[in-house]
Amino acid sequence: MRLTQAFLLVVLVLGLAVVVATLPAPAPAAHADDLKAGEVVTLKGELLDLACYLGSGKTGPSHRKCAAMCAKGGQPMGLLTVDGKVLVLVSSHESEKAYNQAKELCGATVELKGKLMEQKGVWGIEVHEVKEVKG
Numbered sequence: 001m002r003l004t005q006a007f008l009l010v011v012l013v014l015g016l017a018v019v020v021a022t023l024p025a026p027a028p029a030a031h032a033d034d035l036k037a038g039e040v041v042t043l044k045g046e047l048l049d050l051a052c053y054l055g056s057g058k059t060g061p062s063h064r065k066c067a068a069m070c071a072k073g074g075q076p077m078g079l080l081t082v083d084g085k086v087l088v089l090v091s092s093h094e095s096e097k098a099y100n101q102a103k104e105l106c107g108a109t110v111e112l113k114g115k116l117m118e119q120k121g122v123w124g125i126e127v128h129e130v131k132e133v134k135g
Helices: 002-022 050-056 061-072 097-105
Strands: 040-049 077-081 086-090 109-119 122-132
Touching (some): 040 050, 040 061, 040 086, 050 077, 050 086, 061 097, 097 109
Parallel strands (some): 086 122
Antiparallel strands (some): 040 077, 040 109, 077 086, 109 122
16 A cells, blocks of 8 residues: 555655646846837846946946936936846836936836837837846
């Protein structure tokens, strides 16, 4: 009887492992290569102040204080996605709240949700939500 119970337990555990292995993975944040204007997406990346980024390539934690100061001072912001694309951030006409939160987080790694925009090869994202994430 014990051998049969042990065998059934092994079969049950293996069966559960197969079920778990075949479950779909959670949907990842969108990649910049898959962008379509008009879509609402969530992207991960570093919020940039575009003046320092375009002028001298400054990014990263050592530049965060300067980035936040530049953004609060009115410099344009961008999102450097995890796959290396840069999107210009724009504020929603309905509410500037999320865009203003982005100013406070400029220089940080974030997840940003918004509506994609494109004109003549220049990509932007209307900021709907933004939150800081680690790494």
